[in-house]
Amino acid sequence: MVRTLLIRGMLVGVVAAVLAFVVAKILGESQVGHAIAFESAHEVAQTAHEPEPVSRTVQSTIGLFTGLLVFGVAIGGLFSLAYACAQGRLGALRARATAGLVALAGFVGVYLLPDLKYPANPPAVGNPDTIGERTSLYFSMMLISLAVVIGGCVAARRLAPRFGGWDAALLSAAGGLVVVGLAYYVLPGVDETPEGFPADVLWRFRIASLTIHATVWATVGLLFGALTERANRTVPAVTPAPAPTLAGERPVASSGGSPVASGA
């Protein structure tokens, strides 16, 4: 069971990577090009660009694709494991709704919440001397966001029997927002955009980044859900086993929709 889901997740991740590559090529590469042009024109600091051990052509084609492919497969695999854990535990949801919600939670936890605090930066933006600090801040924020999203889902499930699915989800989301807001407030900001860097390029680059992630997560969630739904329907007829009603495993949450919280 888990094996099938894991393989499906990784394959769906490959498809997601291909679509993300198309989006990155159309929306992202032009902005990366503008940013590098700015960098060379202004000789911004001593970024790692001078020696160019890898050509721009390789970076913007096979390098970009490889990076997205590895990312897609890893995310697809992790997603399928999260789905395997969520299946049947989010109330009376079918496979595609479950997959959609897990993907939404992943998008919010892995990308949206960390990115709102530490947004994606094109080349030329960011001081190479602070890369260590920025890296640890970024991954700390990602860990906090993921913990909030997962914690929110667990909390919503616990609260569902008492408040109903809808209110439980709202309560958990509100709690998650408070924690994330606190993290945003406590963690230091990063303001390293060089003087004169075109604001439009920065904006479009960040929108491109957001769209790439949205493409990955939407493809993974929707395609995985559709395939799992189809596989479930074509299961050969066997006498239904007695439903495993472990206490607490399946809270009655059908009254108010899904008890899952996006965590934000």
Add this chain to the structure above:
Amino acid sequence: MAHPSVLDAPAVPAPLPTIPLSELAPFAIFGSILALVLLYFVGAEQGAMSIVGGSNVHEFVHDARHLLGFPCH
């Protein structure tokens, strides 16, 4: 997937079978570790820290790293 409890008419959403956490754990642990190593090489190797050395990994996945939002350099 040999789970029989989804045999009802498609219009009626039967609860999906849960997968026992004990069955999930080995996949989750090994899979997560493997996936995190992959994400590390796309997202962070030769940025703040370096295992392989040099800058070829960094430069090769350079555009993907920027566009995926990881701190690059």
